[in-house]
Amino acid sequence: MDKSIKKKALEKADSLGNCATEKEVAELDEKLPAMKKGVIAKVWDKVLYLWEKIKSPDIPASLKIVIAGALLYLVLPLDVLPDAIPGIGLLDDLTVILTVVREVSKYALPKLEKKLEKKFYEVSYQKIDEKLSQIFSSMLCSTLITFLINAAGCCMLIFKPFGAVPSRYTAIGFFSVAFIYSAVRIIIYFKKYVRIIKKILASIYRKKNFAQGIADFVCTEYKTIEYIFTGIRIAKNIIPELSDIPDAPEIVNVFKDHYKRRLILAVLVIVVYSVLIALTKFLLLL
Structure with missing residues (x-):
């Protein structure tokens, strides 16, 4: 025209x-x-x-x-x-409509983008956070119980409240309970989560990238999230302005805190157990 x-x-x-x-x-x-x-x-x-x-x-x-x-x-x-x-x-009418649509889109698309991003975070974060939190809480609870039982056994050896021999047998009983409890919890943990762990490791190995591997696992495990990503990819092809919505690998960073907490917990457990054993040995030598 x-x-x-x-x-x-x-x-x-x-x-x-x-x-x-x-x-x-x-x-x-x-x-x-x-x-x-x-x-x-x-x-x-x-x-x-x-x-x-x-x-x-x-x-x-x-x-x-x-x-x-x-x-x-x-x-x-x-x-x-x-x-x-x-x-x-009608060509002039068409030109006016298309021009105004572009102008309105410049205003409306950022809001649409935020809504899509918010919806994505709500669904994906809720799904993944629920699973990771469940695993972390289970680990934390088991670790605390095991530590308390072992600590009670160490106190028996140190303070001998029932006399030397009875206290020693009581301590052995505590240690045995802690060992059996830990073994059972490990078996339950691997039985419950080994499938997920294997899938995650396989996905990371297949993608040769940690973030992409986790994202691939998440989309495979949770179909709702996969549908959302598919919809976003289609929308990006049609509406370039939606390109700022993050892809799956970018979202993985949202869950880094969970992995940090697990790592901190593992290190803390090792340190606490090491201190407990060293303290027990020291007091027994006094």
Whole structure:
């Protein structure tokens, strides 16, 4: 389309929007369906998009004026190119609609992006965090119980509350209980989580990358998250402005704290047990 015609069409649409009354905007609901024809029919989804946005409370008044102008330009007969001209009569209307859609999208897409990102985090984080927290809590609880039982046995050896021999046998009983409890918990842990651990390690090995491996495992294990990622990938191909939404590997960083906590717990357990054993031996030699 000639640039001068496009400019005139946009100027007229802008003028219509600034002069539009509430009654004229309200009447659009009845007049718009009649314009679903020719080239406009091919972009009817965009016309409906604008009509939806003009009714949205999230769209600022200044932008609603622009939308109103585009829709009024579409339904009113006195265009730069009269609608009655076969083949080209609706081209100016099409240009105005597409131009305003792009303008509205610049405002609306960041909000859509935030909503999609928020929804993604809510679903994915909730699913993964629930599993990781469950494993961590189980490990923490088992570690604490085992430590307390061993500590009680050490106290028996050190303070001999029942006399030397009875206290020694009592301590052996505590140590035996701690050993059996730990063995049972390890068996339960591996029985319950070895499948997941093997899948994670296999996925990391297959992808040759930790973040991508974890992301691949998450998408395989939780179909809901896989569907969300698939939808986001499709949306990115259609709407370039959504490219800032993070992909699965980027999201893995959200869960680093869990792994740090586990590592800290493991180191802490080793240190505490080492101190407990060293302290027990020292006091027994006194």
